[in-house]
Every structure is written in structure tokens, then in C-alpha cells.
Amino acid sequence: MGWLTRSRQVDGGAEDKRPMDSEKKIRIPEGLWIKCSLCRQIVYRKEVEKAGKVCPKCNYHFPITVEERICQLSDPGSFEEFSQNVESVDPLEFTDSVRYTDRLKAAQKKTGLSDAIRIGECSIVGKPAVLGVFSFGFMGGSMGSVVGEKVVRAAERALEKRVPLVLVTSSGGARMQEGIFSLMQMARTSAAISRLHQASIPFFSVLTDPTFGGVTASFAMLGDIILAEPRSLIGFAGPRVIEQTIKQQLPEGFQRAEFLLSHGFLDMVVERGRLKETLSQLMCIFSSSGPSCKSLPVGGEGRE
Template sequence: MAWFKKEKAPESAAPPRSKGGEGMWLKCNHCREIVYRKEVDRNNKVCPKCDYHFPISVMERIGLLVDLGTFKEWDKELEPRDPLDFHDTKSYKERVKAQQEKTGRKDALVIGEGLITGRRVVLCVFDFSFMGGSMGSVVGEKLCRAIDRALADKLPVILVTASGGARMQEGILSLMQMAKTSAAVAKLGEAKLPFISILADPTFGGVTASVAMLGDVIIAEPKALIGFAGPRVIEQTIKQQLPDQFQRAEFLLEHGMIDMIVERKQLKDTLSTLVNHF
């Protein structure tokens, strides 16, 4: 049956792929347009097409909000334990160690003190790159310690959230942080000290359901996704299609869930105005 035999043409070696273009372009998470990375970087990591604010690192965030060289980190040595001896495809200890090596920090929250146009503030910033910014025992403890120091020195507290919610590997101990941090924020209210919450993309789960939505002033970045459960889960539960742009910051502002939407380049000035006012 020689008719069906087809001689293969000799394979030509593929030309070497140039690495010059790798990493030069980004796809926007909101408008799905391809944008030039350097243009995004020059624009404070904001999409030039639709004004979507890309996630930024903790140190970039701190650099944008406080006066240069004034931030002093607290309690950076705190790290999580494994009280449940939790295992899924790998142990919780292994997951934590891998995240610590990747990010260079012990857990998903950085706390400390800095100056905003010369005024002392306590600043707490979630790190989404550490296990999705999930809130476990260490995150709850660090946030409470930051609030205790703010109470002692009568300082305002600014919290920047970017989180997927509570950390399942710590079970009920993680869920308890919702009540623990909420009680700490209530003390700020009793002491008449301002608590300002900034919601970055994304802010979800137990963090949204507790401390993130307790701010005296709640600010969101443009186009940020904010909610408790994801839209797909909600649609499957209620058997209805959700409105367009549901859970985006603009939708929440329209429905009274947040106080204002502020572009990244204007955040520091806005915080300065609010802190001076309070």
C-alpha cells in the first residue's frame, strides 16, 4: 500500500526566537487591550486605555503614599504556625515557606509608621502576592498590634487591602480574625481616631466582610473588583445574571457601598486632606 505513504519533508530548524519583545507588552485585566509595559509603568501602573489600576507591590504602594524615606516597618518577624497540621496537595508549612522565599516577607501584611505630608500615620498594606493576600492569624495579629500602637500615640490608621479572603489552611482560627480585627477597629472609633480603608483590586472574602468595609472613609481605586463571593458563584446560587460591571468600584459607589473612587496619582493628596480634616 505504497500509495498512502507520504514522504516527510526534512524539518527545517525553527529560527531562534528573539527575546527582545518578551515582557514588553501587557494585557489589561479590564479592557483586554494590549498595552506597552513602559507606558503603563510611567503612568503609575495604570492602563492608558481604560484607566484600570494594575496591582502594584507593597513597596511601590508605600512609596506612593508616604513621604520618601519615612516608613518604619513593625513586627516583620511574625510568621504563621501550622496549628491544624494542614495538608492538601502539599503541607501548609511547605506552602508558607515557598511564599516566604518568593516574596521575601513572613506573611501577607506589612504594618508600620510613616509621614504623609509631614503628619504621622499608621499604614497597613496587604501583599496579594503572598498567598493571595489571605488573612490568617498573623495578619489579624499584626493589624491589631498596629491599631494598639495607633491608640497609644493617637494616630490615624490607613489600611490598603488586596486580598482573596480568609486563609482556609488555618480553619476557624483564620475566620476568628474577622471578629478580632473588627473589635480592634471599634476601639479606634471609641477613641475618635480616623480609620481610612483603601480597596485595591481585588478585595474579596472575609477581608471585605470585616475590616475592609469598616472605614470611616472607604476609598477604592478605579475599576477595582470588590466583593464577598465571586460573580460566578453568585450567579450559580441565585440563578440570575448579574448587572454589567457588578462588583466593580464604580458600581459600588453608585449603590452607596463606598465613599469615593480616587486615582492612584491623587491618593496621597486625598489622604493628606482627610487626615488634616480629621
């Protein structure tokens, strides 16, 4: 019998039933490890989730869902959503390769949201507030009529209750499928924020990666305090569009949160794990809660 066909013999001729080395496989459960988009390292998923979806190796802030953001910022069980059933229509009967109504249905099915923002009343470390959170997963977090309407309603509720307004943005800008109806929301939301300013109601704007276009050019940059997560990309037009337009190389880190902070466009860059505490401290500072509350130091990296 040729050596290629002979069975392995052990212990006096008994056939070895053990699997060959090439047949040995180690099964690793799917989704146990994830790859960081910044440092490209493979990291343990549970470790990332424990850190609030932040890479333990390079501090990269992974995108998170609206629900995760609400859980991170509001006290447990305190968030009470309102205006959740407001949905967009198709005023222009817009069609490119896909009808706008079909895009809306697909986004609603994907995210479970009626549109690209959720608003509600909540408490943040025991302090009442109105909170609005954008979903980039819903058509790029674009601002159409419904998003603009909800931002206005959130501002009006904050004015009515005389509590701070907190908006967490993640958006590609105005929603082109609604044309001028979308662009109108820039003026409407800015006017609503102006009414808060006139009534001395604080508005805290939290910018996350990415925040662009008509959202940046309207209410997002009108906060009494403007905060951002580390390395968030923030601007009006994207860096590639700017480079192609001006035919020049942009500075390193251009439009990142740290770059904007150093040039006076932001007040603070705050890591996700300290954001809730920082908002609570800011709410104390802007309130008349007494000397002990006002003396609290504000966390995060601020301007000198």
C-alpha cells in the first residue's frame, strides 16, 4: 500500500482516529471583534460598547444610534418623546432614480423613525431639559420640513417650560428632495432659537460627526454654548469640494472639531463619556440654582 493511502497507526496497529491538523478549526463567534475606522486596530466589541462606543486604543468615537444617544444623555426612563408621528410628504413629487416617497419608506423601515430627528422632554442628572437627537442613518440626517418643524417645536416646548434646549446634530444638510421647503427650515429654526435667546433660555448645541450644510448654516451654530465630540467633521461644504473649488491643499485637520475650536468656532470639545456631566454643569451655570451649583467646573477641553 502506498504511503499516500496508508492509515496512521498507533499503539500496536490501532488506527488513529484523531483529526489531522489541517482539519482543526477554531470557531470564533461573529461580531465579537470590530475594526476601528481610525487606527485600523481590531478591538473587542464589548470593550468598545462599555466605553460608550469609543475605541479604547485611539479614542475614536464610533457612530451611535438615536436610542443609544438618548440613553447616554438622559436619566433612565426620563425621556418622553413628543411629535413622533409627524411625517414628510412629497410636495415636489420628486423623482430621480427612486421616488422620494419610496426613499422615505425605506429610511423609516431601516431606522424605525418617522424622520431624521427625535425630540422629547427629559432630565439630565436631575435637571429638566428638552432634548433633540438627529439620526444620520435616516437619509443622512438631512433637514426637511419635518426635521425643521420638530426643531421649532422643541424650541417652543423649551420656551413654554422655561428649560434648556439640547440638540445633538449629525447631518449632511438640507434635504434636496424638498427643495425650497427644506431651505425654508434654516430661517424657521434660526427664528425659533432667537426667541429662546430673547427669553434667556439656554440652548446647547452638540455637534457630532458629521454636521454639514444647512444645519451648520442655521441653528447648529447658534448655541449659547457650542460643543462637539472629538474629531467630528463640521462645516458647510465638504473638504474635497472646497479643495476642488479653490485648487489648494487644505490644512491638516481642516474642519475637524479641534481645528474649529482653535479658530474660535466652538466653545468646547468634549469626549462622549463626559458629555452628560458637562451638559449638567452648563445647565447649572446658566441657571439661578445658587453659588454651589455655579461654582462647578465645566469638563472637557475649552478655549483658553
